[in-house]
Every structure is written in C-alpha cells, then in structure tokens.
Amino acid sequence: MKKNYFYIAVLVFNCFLCAFSQVLLKKAAQKEWGSFIRQYLNAYVVLGYSLFFVVLAVNVWILRYVPVNIANPVCESLPLVISFFTGMFFFGEKLTKFKVLGALAIVAGILVVIV
Numbered sequence: 001m002k003k004n005y006f007y008i009a010v011l012v013f014n015c016f017l018c019a020f021s022q023v024l025l026k027k028a029a030q031k032e033w034g035s036f037i038r039q040y041l042n043a044y045v046v047l048g049y050s051l052f053f054v055v056l057a058v059n060v061w062i063l064r065y066v067p068v069n070i071a072n073p074v075c076e077s078l079p080l081v082i083s084f085f086t087g088m089f090f091f092g093e094k095l096t097k098f099k100v101l102g103a104l105a106i107v108a109g110i111l112v113v114i115v
Contacts, residue, residue: 007065008114011074014058019082021051023090073113077106 028044039045063071081103087093 004065007062008070008074010058011062011066011071012078014055014062015074015078015082017051018055018079019086021048021055022079022083023086024048024051026091070113074110078110081106
C-alpha cells in the first residue's frame with residue numbers, strides 16, 4: 001500500500017491533541033475542587049476527555065488510509081516524546097539528558113518505520 005503522507009501528518013497532529021488532553025487532565029488533578037462531583041465534572045476534565053474522544057475517532061478514521069504497522073508505532077510512541085515537552089512547558093518538569101536521548105531514539109524509530 002502506498003504511504004500517504006497527508007494522513008500520516010494528520011496522525012502526528014492527533015498525537016499532539018492527545019498530549020494536550022493529558023495536560024488538561026493533569027491540570028484538573030492538581031487543583032482542589034471541594035467536592036467529588038466537581039473533581040470529575042469540571043471544564044478541564046470534560047474538555048480533556050472530549051479531546052480523547054476526538055483522538056479516538058480520528059485514529060479509527062486514519063486506519064482506513066494508513067497501514068496499522070505505520071499507525072501503531074506513531075500512535076503509541078510519539079505521545080511519549082510530546083509529553084516530555086508538554087510536562088516541561090506546562091508543569092516545569094525537568095527535561096533530562098536521558099529523556100532527550102530517549103526522545104531522539106523514538107523519533108528515529110518512527111522515521112525508520114514511516115520512510
């Protein structure tokens with residue numbers, strides 16, 4: 001099957017949506033909400049899980065056009081790389097030398113599979 005780079009680009013963008021939804025959920029988890037209901041029914045949680053649903057729907061659609069042996073490595077590993085940087089940017093988490101090396105190895109692996 002011929003690789004269609006448009007759909008792979010959509011898949012990569014989908015990984016960014018997934019990482020952003022995780023940021024929203026962590027923001028909700030860090031805040032004190034005062035009640036059990038508000039802890040799970042607030043804007044962060046609702047938007048975070050709504051984005052997860054969009055990511056799931058787009059992944060199902062993408063699998064019509066991208067072989068699973070390409071889509072799966074991208075969907076499973078690229079969000080890890082993105083989460084290193086979203087954690088650093090949004091939460092001040094430390095980006096270590098080993099995380100950078102791991103991210104480079106993951107991206108290299110993805111490129112080997114895609115190209």
